[in-house]
Amino acid sequence: MKKLTLLVLLTFSLSSNLFANRILIPMDETQRNHLKAYGIAFWLLKTHGTEVEWLLNYKGGSFLFTASQTFINECVIRGVSYEVISEAESQSILNIIASNDANMDAVKLNKAPKIAVYSPKTTQPWDDAVTLVLTYAEIPYDKIFDEEVLENKLPEYDWLHLHHEDFTGQFGKFLRMRGQAWYQEQKQEAETIAKKFGYTKIPDLKLGVSRKIRDFVFGGGYMFAMCNATDTFDIALAADGVDIVEAPYDGDGADPNAESKLKYDNCFAFKDFRLITNPYEMEFSSIDNQQEERGVTENNDYFSLFQFSAKWDPIPTMLTQNHANLIKGFMGQTTAFKKQYIRPDVITLAENRSIGEARYIHGTAGKGFWTFYGGHDPEDYQHYVGEEPTDLNLHPNSAGYRLILNNVLFPAAKKKKLKT
Secondary structure, three states, X not given: OHHHHHHHHHXXXXXXXXXXXXXXXXXXXXXXXXXXXXHHHHHHHHHHOOOEEEEEOOOOOEEEEEOOHHHXXXXXXXXXXOEEEOHHHHHHHXXXXXXXXXXXXXXXXXXXXXXXXXXXXXXXXXXXHHHHHHHHHOOOOEEEOHHHHHOOOHHHOOEEEEOOXXXXXXXXXXXXXXXXXXXXXXXXXXHHHHHHOOOOOHHHHHHHHHHHHHHHHHOOOEEEEEOHHHHHHHHHHHOOOOOOOOHHHHOOOOOOOHHHHOOHHHOOOEOOOOEOOOOOOOOOEOOEOOHHHHOOOHHHOEEEEOOOOOOXXXXXXXXXXXXXXXXXXXXXXOOOEEHHHEOOOXXXXXXXXXXXXXXXXXXXXXXXXXXXXXXXXXXXXXXXXXXOOOOHHHOOOOHHHHHHHHHHHHHHEOOOOOOO
């Protein structure tokens, strides 16, 4: 009986000590799986309602939270590196972070955002980096498309992702591939939705969707876009009321004076760009820094992250947390943004200064936030139509994919006012 009592007391003591401890998930080079670490943070918020502290600039942007055996088990199952530290050690870390000399800050993550991925119902002949990494990190999301947007479903979500989508209504300017089954299916899907909602042309349908997305952000939503969803979204808003689409796509010619009628003030990110209306050229405007203009190859294509003041500029600091400052580049239909076409109020988060391009930019619109990330897939330099999706089991420490996941957690943070 004494032995049993001793065992019970010992077990209680061990569990009590564990409860008094904290778990630190380091996000520097010691982390075995950076991508799944974000999934742990999201799981804690969504499944357990456990507050997570995001330690900006401490060991690559580490996560700190109350210890439990359940949480330890989940880290082990997902292959995420962790440390159990005492409450005293935890407080020592927080004291270091709070020091005026340290470019660090501790941001509390309170509630898991509800995530929507804007994606057509038809099969696409390319992957979606955000869908891939959300699935790999085990972060849940819903797929929505034009119907849901036009039916005012967006306010049900906190965070919206846009990827390889053409908001000008030109089907990505893949006219040369119009004989492919996927192209025909997407065209038929768009025509069906347009008819349902009373639009006579696809560009008008996409403009209607763009307006709804704009209103979502203005109302306090978070929007993250990649590849040609970035520039085509702004182009569509700038061309509100102006026909910029040639006959092969909508049955009539573009307004010859369209460029002079663009409303640049409608844009989130860009200004003063020129349109590319040639229906056979797979570019939409002068915003994108095209490969022949960039003068780099896969071997020397890199971009660098800006470093911000964690205590004064917590938002851009959150969005640039990483274990690497130099990120290998990757192409897309929209690869990078020429700096001369970026609005002065936009924050550049990452750039290749030597060739005058920004790769990762951020800003506010109304009560909400948006982030644009150039390129298609951070671990596939030049993804071709019909290629197999990237296997993220081969890239668990991808610095390029980490930037996406920073944006996923960003809405969970209790915000501090931007001071610069």
